[in-house]
Amino acid sequence: MPNIHPKTTPIYQTSVFTFDDLNELELYFGQPGQSYMYTRYGNPNTDELAQEVNKLESGVGAVVTSSGMSAILAAILAVCQAGDHVLCAEEIYGGSSALLTQELTRVGIEVGFVPTADTYTLDSYVQPNTRLMLAETMSNPLLQVLNITRLAQETSRQSIKLVIDNTFASPILTKPLTLGADIVIHSVTKYLSGHSDVTAGVVICRAQEVLQRVQKVMMVYGLNLSPFEGWLAARGLKTLRLRMKQHSSNGLQVARYLQQHPKVEKVWYPGLEEHPQHELAKQQGQGLFGGMLSFQIKDEAEAVNRFMQALPTIPFAPSLAGVNTSISHPLGTSHRSLTPEQQQKLGITVGVIRFSTGIEEPEELIAELEAALAVV
Ligand SMILES: Cc1ncc(COP(=O)(O)O)c(C=O)c1O
Structure with missing residues (x-):
């Protein structure tokens, strides 16, 4: 093989990676992040996208997913299990609300909606089993702007996690993790990729243990993004x-x-x-x-x-x-x-x-x- 130094990352359109022998396999497990095994667990193109978005959002790490919806799903399943309760801002993307009310309730996760007027005082909405609140930086479609710092103070007082959908703002406008949010999600389909030719999502975390849970959910549920979509999105992200x-x-x-x-x-x-x-x-x-x-x-x-x-x-x-x-x-x-x-x-x-x-x-x-x- 000639010595090739591409200026941009090539597309690793492969479902699996090979090992020379058992020693290499052990290195894969012993030194995570140094090599690849199977694209559902990780791929250079989706990793590049995750790293670039993570830098923009100032997180400890990010996980790329197959859509914005699977990013929201991964964020919630990383934190919640059957019997838990989730709060959601009333003004939210219709798909997020459908995921919560029509699907997550079927697997035993309860949902409560918080009217916009009550966003910063959650006493009458938080239950002993409440784990998180989901809200958007700018609401879809009526562009109500959330005071993330204020809501983060309230969710921290209530000991629940704050998950922000930052799709409409993008990290160029607002970096919710720096304002106190615990998890940020994006529909990468939108501004991050930017050219209406990709469907993708991303979850960015503030804490390592949450990141590990999101990674596990992505891998085990099979919510990963394809290498080509990861490449396209990483290309779009540059501008x-x-x-x-x-x-x-x-x-x-x-x-x-x-x-x-x-x-x-x-x-x-x-x-x-x-x-x-x-x-x-x-x-x-x-x-x-x-x-x-x-x-x-x-x-x-x-x-x-x-x-x-x-x-x-x-x-x-x-x-x-x-x-x-x-x-x-x-x-x-x-x-x-x-x-x-x-x-x-x-x-x-x-x-x-x-x-x-x-x-x-x-x-x-x-x-x-x-x-x-x-x-x-
Ligand atoms: C604010 C917001 N969040 C999440 C989603 C879901 O993203 P996707 O369509 O990439 O699954 C959308 C889609 O329109 C959205 O507008």
Whole structure:
């Protein structure tokens, strides 16, 4: 074999690694992290991704998983067992809420939801068997900003772990572990990979023993990511900082434009001074507010359809955080599994559109919105 020194990590698209003899096998078990055995247990591409995300989030280590959902599952199963109780912020991604209420309850993990108004005083929600609370840095889809330091003080007082879904903010804006959270998860599918071509997740931990549990759950449940997806995500991650600056700058310009438009009834974006947690968002996000915003047009499906059909380059795509702008419809997609009462309570109506601002020239985005709003 010639002496090859690649500048970037090659793709180790292999399910298994070989050993010369029993001595090498013993080295694998005796010196963890020095060699590889089986891709479900570890692979150079997924390890590279885990290490890079861990650096950004300032953890003791990270575990990469097959999706954001499996990252949430791994984080919860690392800490909880049957008979335990989990708290969850009421304003949360619909899939997270479905995982808790429809699946984890089936294996004996109880769930309680905390209304936004009560987030920082958990006395009436914590039970003797409560182990953790799950919340998002910025809620999906209405961009309520969580005061992580304050919640971490409360979860620590209650002796429960705080798990933060940092997908919407990314570590460029906010590093929850440095603010007192115990575990951070991401849907790597979104900003971290950034190009709408990967489905992946990651769990980053503050304590070594939690990290070891997450690693074990990932391996034993088979929640691992494939090498190629790990490679793609690690490649995308290299431009995260640049992308977040452009997403944030575009997000602010689009939000300001929408805010003054007569056909737009409401805009939710933490960068707007009118946003209830604007000051907190500014300080917790290093002056950046990200690319996600939501806005409300006329509460009629026909108006929403006309608006969507009049956008020539901005697609309706039920995901977010890619380099190309897209819109989504929370009521019809991410929050579809909630009851009509829950949807109503959260304010997710038919006219609410979620806007994932890409990194295009902002003038192009605004011109396209202007034309589409004209037909509403
Ligand atoms: C905030 C948030 N967390 C977690 C997830 C789940 O991630 P994935 O689709 O990668 O499983 C999503 C997906 O939209 C999300 O928006």
